[in-house]
Amino acid sequence: MGFLERADQIYYSPAESGGPTISLSRQDWSLHRKGPADQERHNQKVKEAIKGDLQHIISDEAIITSDGKKIVKVPIRGLDLPRFRFNTGGNQGIGQGEGKDGNGQGQQGPGKGRQAGDQPGIDYYEAEITIDELAEMLFEDFQLPNLQPKTSEKLTEETYRFNEISKKGLMPNLDKKRTIIQNLRRNAMGGERHPTFHGVRDDDMRYRIWTPDIQKHTNAVIIAMRDVSGSMGEFEKYITRTFYFWMERFLRTKYKEVDIRFLTHHTEAREVDEEKFFKLGESGGTKVSSAYQLALDIMKKDYDPSAWNVYPFHFSDGDNWGDVDNRKCVELVTQILERSNLFGYGEIREGAIRSSSTLMNAFQSITDNRFTPVLITDKKDVYLALKKFFSARPDLEGAVDRR
Amino acid sequence: MSTERLVTLPIDAQESAKPFFSKEKKNDAELEKAIGQIWDIARGFGLDPYPTHFEVVPPSIMYEFGAYGLPGRFSHWTHGKAYHQMKTIYDYGLSKIYELVINTNPAYGFLMDGNSLLQNKLVAAHVLAHVDFFKNNAYFEKTNRQMVDMAGLHADRLKRYEFEHGRHKVESTLDHALVIGSYFTEDYNRPGSAQEYIDEDRKKFEQAKKQPDRPKTPYDDLFGLDDLGKKEEPKVEEKAPFPCQPEPDILDFLAKFGNLEDWQRDIVQIVRQEGMYFAPQMKTKVMNEGWASYWHVRIMRELDLTDSESVEFANMHSSVVAPSQTSLNPYYVGMKMFEDIERRWDDPTPEEQERFGRKKGEGRKKIFEVRETESDQSFVRNYLTKGLVEDLDLYIYKREGDQLKRLDYNWEQIRDMIVDSMTNFGNPTINVARGGGNFERRGELLLEHDWDGREIDFAWAEKTLSHIFSLWGRPVNLITQRENKKVMMTNNGPMTITKML
Numbered sequence: 040m041g042f043l044e045r046a047d048q049i050y051y052s053p054a055e056s057g058g059p060t061i062s063l064s065r066q067d068w069s070l071h072r073k074g075p076a077d078q079e080r081h082n083q084k085v086k087e088a089i090k091g092d093l094q095h096i097i098s099d100e101a102i103i104t105s106d107g108k109k110i111v112k113v114p115i116r117g118l119d120l121p122r123f124r125f126n127t128g129g130n131q132g133i134g135q136g137e138g139k140d141g142n143g144q145g146q147q148g149p150g151k152g153r154q155a156g157d158q159p160g161i162d163y164y165e166a167e168i169t170i171d172e173l174a175e176m177l178f179e180d181f182q183l184p185n186l187q188p189k190t191s192e193k194l195t196e197e198t199y200r201f202n203e204i205s206k207k208g209l210m211p212n213l214d215k216k217r218t219i220i221q222n223l224r225r226n227a228m229g230g231e232r233h234p235t236f237h238g239v240r241d242d243d244m245r246y247r248i249w250t251p252d253i254q255k256h257t258n259a260v261i262i263a264m265r266d267v268s269g270s271m272g273e274f275e276k277y278i279t280r281t282f283y284f285w286m287e288r289f290l291r292t293k294y295k296e297v298d299i300r301f302l303t304h305h306t307e308a309r310e311v312d313e314e315k316f317f318k319l320g321e322s323g324g325t326k327v328s329s330a331y332q333l334a335l336d337i338m339k340k341d342y343d344p345s346a347w348n349v350y351p352f353h354f355s356d357g358d359n360w361g362d363v364d365n366r367k368c369v370e371l372v373t374q375i376l377e378r379s380n381l382f383g384y385g386e387i388r389e390g391a392i393r394s395s396s397t398l399m400n401a402f403q404s405i406t407d408n409r410f411t412p413v414l415i416t417d418k419k420d421v422y423l424a425l426k427k428f429f430s431a432r433p434d435l436e437g438a439v440d441r442r
Numbered sequence: 443m444s445t446e447r448l449v450t451l452p453i454d455a456q457e458s459a460k461p462f463f464s465k466e467k468k469n470d471a472e473l474e475k476a477i478g479q480i481w482d483i484a485r486g487f488g489l490d491p492y493p494t495h496f497e498v499v500p501p502s503i504m505y506e507f508g509a510y511g512l513p514g515r516f517s518h519w520t521h522g523k524a525y526h527q528m529k530t531i532y533d534y535g536l537s538k539i540y541e542l543v544i545n546t547n548p549a550y551g552f553l554m555d556g557n558s559l560l561q562n563k564l565v566a567a568h569v570l571a572h573v574d575f576f577k578n579n580a581y582f583e584k585t586n587r588q589m590v591d592m593a594g595l596h597a598d599r600l601k602r603y604e605f606e607h608g609r610h611k612v613e614s615t616l617d618h619a620l621v622i623g624s625y626f627t628e629d630y631n632r633p634g635s636a637q638e639y640i641d642e643d644r645k646k647f648e649q650a651k652k653q654p655d656r657p658k659t660p661y662d663d664l665f666g667l668d669d670l671g672k673k674e675e676p677k678v679e680e681k682a683p684f685p686c687q688p689e690p691d692i693l694d695f696l697a698k699f700g701n702l703e704d705w706q707r708d709i710v711q712i713v714r715q716e717g718m719y720f721a722p723q724m725k726t727k728v729m730n731e732g733w734a735s736y737w738h739v740r741i742m743r744e745l746d747l748t749d750s751e752s753v754e755f756a757n758m759h760s761s762v763v764a765p766s767q768t769s770l771n772p773y774y775v776g777m778k779m780f781e782d783i784e785r786r787w788d789d790p791t792p793e794e795q796e797r798f799g800r801k802k803g804e805g806r807k808k809i810f811e812v813r814e815t816e817s818d819q820s821f822v823r824n825y826l827t828k829g830l831v832e833d834l835d836l837y838i839y840k841r842e843g844d845q846l847k848r849l850d851y852n853w854e855q856i857r858d859m860i861v862d863s864m865t866n867f868g869n870p871t872i873n874v875a876r877g878g879g880n881f882e883r884r885g886e887l888l889l890e891h892d893w894d895g896r897e898i899d900f901a902w903a904e905k906t907l908s909h910i911f912s913l914w915g916r917p918v919n920l921i922t923q924r925e926n927k928k929v930m931m932t933n934n935g936p937m938t939i940t941k942m943l
Binding site: 060061076079120125126 | 495498517621905
């Protein structure tokens, strides 16, 4: 339709005096879609850029410290075409400001556009993304591994849905509208030009009937454990919060009903609510076994493995009280594993200093596949940890891929 | 009367025109008549545009053409981004593209559907002055006046390549080429094939040898390293450096000698040709907008405007030429400069009359000359006077946080800085170095930054070099300066290494 096809219908002879010189027309552009199509391509590229950089983006400060609802401005560097340009940051060289640069059009031809008043010198366009969109990208391939169809009777809800119409039913469930319409139809067919409502027969009656709608859901619980001892520094804290932030979002979006129990520990362990879990400060020594014991107690009390998929997770810097406690932990973990689908252990060591006395080393002896350790040395490892914990695990016993 | 309506709406548009456009048809007829008048007035003043076709378009098309630069231009995500930007700015009521004009013969001017009649009249007058500029300014002489068709052909070929080689590959190649999209020369007589280029280069080298004092480049010492200790005498070099002198047209060089398939070479040349087409427009923005604003005022004055139209015109004109605190408004500055030139040549001082032989009343004549011969750089250099800098209150500023701080420069410095900022589209001057086509005899590419005291952005340069690597196929080097020392950046795809020299 276009413009180009029109071009050769505009005929001019060379502009001699008296020759045609101007003309005017108007077309129908309503089917023209080129701009939006290319814009869509640009949006795609934004998404690709984000996806390619997820490991950096998800551990970005701005996201973790936001209230989770806002739109987050993600620093995407890849979306301008780079080019040779001057360094206007101005460390050295001629330190002038943007000056009178009215020519910042780059390579593209100016369409003779004009901006009224103040030219917006700042690039108003920033790649914005809601946390939900980011979460969607992140969780695309995530799942609770080895989720088994465990349901318990007492948590079943019985609801009723009115989803059918029948000619027979109970009076209180009479569908008056349909009944009237049916009657009018019959009267019209019987020859009335303007049918009215009269002479109701049994046949006209319409009732709503209900069917019981039993919704079963699969039970799952996460036991989130967090080391809040004094040895957990800024970096360790940050990693833990980042991980659990995304874990929680993941669970809440993908699974309707997942319990989460929050445990913190230093030399002693206790259960806290979600808010305290994320806010708690650090102090004291570290006895990891206290946490594992508490977890085990909770599991025994509330989460029978026949009815529950249990996923304990623990984040720590691995710097435990001593060898004695390390051995105790190994014992406890073995017991926990018997009652869980997967145990995720994240050891945070900034810069990956090798030390033989960390918990990770003690856990080397555990051969159960359900024990899933991850070493985190850098912010971007959070993404890897998430991936490792929340992927399908065909190697696990009796694995059934259920989301 | 010289306006004849030769064109009727084409068939399909006629059909769809019926229910929706019947009201507009009446308005369009009135507008066309007014444009005819405006044409006559413009001609009366001596303006000499190509025949111009005006098209009324919805806003979305307006900013689409604005984003793409030309109707029918090839698809690329950068256009999509620009489209989105313009659309958003428009949708938020932040600004409006009033006029869009294409440099072709016949020329095209676009009017936004929704403009009032008065607005369209002003735009039409403005557009005709632009077309006069396109036709008569020397820098536009070689531009392709059938560029809309040409752009369409380019877009078709690109679509075909997408079909043959996949969208992703075509997009990457376009990306690589666009990255250095401003590094070409407006040389319409360049050797067409790689072999022709080589032959011509050899000829140049032979000629230069006969003149021993050829201009030395700052990097000659690099190439003389082999000759250390030998006597300095004109020798027959076994392998002449290629190219034999610095080559500013990097796009062409890459298209010819990069490790590319034929269709990729074509893509690079497409980018180059379209760049060449737009280059004069970018080099004359201040002049052109100034010229068009100067004339739309004078043309509109000749029309019989009603009172309310006059008010509307005054408002519109003042918003178009409103000065800005953060950038140079070409409409404003250009127009003031032309008016200043006219005044000065209408009324030369006795000294000017004697020294230059100027006569009174030649203001109009002078500005017509200026519009023919100058580009923004020479325009500003020659005609931005001390008086203008003061009257217009031009200044250089620096951003400090949220504040704009005016820097202390005299008028000449300000003028020179403006000229500098226009050099090479505001980008650093970078050439293929002498011998840069086969650097280190390893087929590496060597680029050199023509240093003028300003450092380049190194982070961006690294990314840019990576794109150039994709076109060249072998490592790419750039010599520049950093913190007062010569450095060489070497890129082999993913990594860039910077060494001091």
